[in-house]
Amino acid sequence: xxxxxxxxxxxxxxxxxxxxxxxxxxxxxxxxxxxxxxxxxxxxxxxxxxxxxxxxxxxxxxxxxxxxxxxxxxxxxxxxxxxxxxxxxxxxxxxxxxxxxxxxxxxxxxxxxxxxxxxxxxxxxxxxxxxxxxxxxxxxxxxxxxxxxxxxxxxxxxxxxxxxxxxxxxxxxxxxxxxxxxxxxxxxxxxxxxxxxxxxxxxxxxxxxxxxxxxxxxxxxxxxxxxxxxxxxxxxxxxxxxxxxxxxxxxxxxxxxxxxxxxxxxxxxxxxxxxxxxxxxxxxxxxxxxxxxxxxxxxxxxxxxxxxxxxxxxxxxxxxxxxxxxxxxxxxxxxxxxxxxxxxxxxxxxxxxx
Amino acid sequence: xxxxxxxxxxxxxxxxxxxxxxxxxxxxxxxxxxxxxxxxxxxxxxxxxxxxxxxxxxxxxxxxxxxxxxxxxxxxxxxxxxxxxxxxxxxxxxxxxxxxxxxxxxxxxxxxxxxxxxxxxxxxxxxxxxxxxxxxxxxxxxxxxxxxxxxxxxxxxxxxxxxxxxxxxxxxxxxxxxxxxxxxxxxxxxxxxxxxxxxxxxxxxxxxxxxx
Numbered sequence: 001x002x003x004x005x006x007x008x009x010x011x012x013x014x015x016x017x018x019x020x021x022x023x024x025x026x027x028x029x030x031x032x033x034x035x036x037x038x039x040x041x042x043x044x045x046x047x048x049x050x051x052x053x054x055x056x057x058x059x060x061x062x063x064x065x066x067x068x069x070x071x072x073x074x075x076x077x078x079x080x081x082x083x084x085x086x087x088x089x090x091x092x093x094x095x096x097x098x099x100x101x102x103x104x105x106x107x108x109x110x111x112x113x114x115x116x117x118x119x120x121x122x123x124x125x126x127x128x129x130x131x132x133x134x135x136x137x138x139x140x141x142x143x144x145x146x147x148x149x150x151x152x153x154x155x156x157x158x159x160x161x162x163x164x165x166x167x168x169x170x171x172x173x174x175x176x177x178x179x180x181x182x183x184x185x186x187x188x189x190x191x192x193x194x195x196x197x198x199x200x201x202x203x204x205x206x207x208x209x210x211x212x213x214x215x216x217x218x219x220x221x222x223x224x225x226x227x228x229x230x231x232x233x234x235x236x237x238x239x240x241x242x243x244x245x246x247x248x249x250x251x252x253x254x255x256x257x258x259x260x261x262x263x264x265x266x267x268x269x270x271x272x273x274x275x276x277x278x279x280x281x282x283x284x285x286x287x288x289x290x291x292x293x294x295x296x297x298x299x300x301x302x303x304x305x306x307x308x309x310x311x312x313x314x315x316x317x318x319x320x321x322x323x324x325x326x327x328x329x330x331x332x333x334x335x336x337x338x339x340x341x342x343x344x345x346x347x348x349x350x351x352x353x354x
Numbered sequence: 355x356x357x358x359x360x361x362x363x364x365x366x367x368x369x370x371x372x373x374x375x376x377x378x379x380x381x382x383x384x385x386x387x388x389x390x391x392x393x394x395x396x397x398x399x400x401x402x403x404x405x406x407x408x409x410x411x412x413x414x415x416x417x418x419x420x421x422x423x424x425x426x427x428x429x430x431x432x433x434x435x436x437x438x439x440x441x442x443x444x445x446x447x448x449x450x451x452x453x454x455x456x457x458x459x460x461x462x463x464x465x466x467x468x469x470x471x472x473x474x475x476x477x478x479x480x481x482x483x484x485x486x487x488x489x490x491x492x493x494x495x496x497x498x499x500x501x502x503x504x505x506x507x508x509x510x511x512x513x514x515x516x517x518x519x520x521x522x523x524x525x526x527x528x529x530x531x532x533x534x535x536x537x538x539x540x541x542x543x544x545x546x547x548x549x550x551x552x553x554x555x556x557x558x559x560x561x562x563x564x565x566x
Contacts, residue, residue: 067467093469104464108482108559117478118468152560166468176467 278327
């Protein structure tokens, strides 16, 4: 291990580090109002937190203060038990992965060189870099024939995968993502969202993710920080945000009245929990004519509704992850859950299979 | 043509003198111009005034510029080098600056966000990406120095201009012709050579596209 690498290791933030924003404000010189205004929030280790808000809400500014592309006017940001102001700026940035909307790959470097930028800055050994790059290419779903390609030979989606691999190169504990999928087409966006979720479940890193896309936020987030005019309006789990919005702004933003959206956040387990015991047999007679489809207990209610409608059955048979029969649910159960307070959020990592 | 063949030694020596003058000018032009361009790319408000001054210098007629410098630097190559280097700044800095400022800001932000120091950002990102435009500047500097350099023979700076001036004074058309041919050969060769480097640099920043 070379000197520079071991030095970085020593100054590395605590492994179990959480991120703490302590009354953080930022006012740009040219502007009268604050871009970020007194934001305090705590990000638990391993969480994927989405900064959600309309443009000008300060979400990107807040993000860029974490790797000190912007310095706060007042307030402090802590990673673990270290004030980020006390760390060397380039050491800090090399420990934080950074992905931006425009990707920003280096056009004169091959995919391999792009990915290995930070390891090279950290003076990693050559073969260590080599195996890391190969691993990351695999992790982000790119074929290893891409190693010697240049960014302009890749599609937009592939470029962002390389961007993601580059950000993960030195195995940072924190990943900052500034609207990373906003410039992609719908198909690629959805694909990359799913893969990010898979990576997040697998890698256990703090991910701070900026977006103005509510669907994306609800899909990805463990917790969502809703920002408006630089202020933190609400900081909650997706399901709490949708069912208990703090004010009309949040209500409108997340679409509290959007029933399908609400259903998509709730797990079938909520029904099992609420009812205690599910039906064993159908009540209605004519159900005998139709085969009852099976659904996984981790699935969300929106999928259940969709299955009920498409199959023509009045019931769905629920199975848990061991394949054990849990009983039947009906349309009536779904309707009841819409007004229930005891909602169990669907587990994001469970539906991900490798 | 016969003059050229009979006096190949003399023409060759003057040719080398001319080449040497051009390379010395290029050397000083780069030493001054590269840092100047980097400063201008970072300190935007300096761009207007500095480029204005370089533009004014460029408009001074060459013969009078050479003569004006004689009281300070005397006769010979020194005033020629000073004047040509001063002219070169506009051509070099303008192109180099375009190269530096037209780099995709997202690329620079990524470089910063990944923790490259400003020195690393310059050598690993900015310099290679702006290199094709720098080479455009280099080519213009070399061509204009070869051209204006012929006039420097008037103040004893040597070079192929000697053949032209002597030819005019002695009404020796062969001499003029030889000088003109030699200057043209020098210019065309330099142009072709530097263009090759430019293309190579362009290719490297646009990826391997061209190789496929």
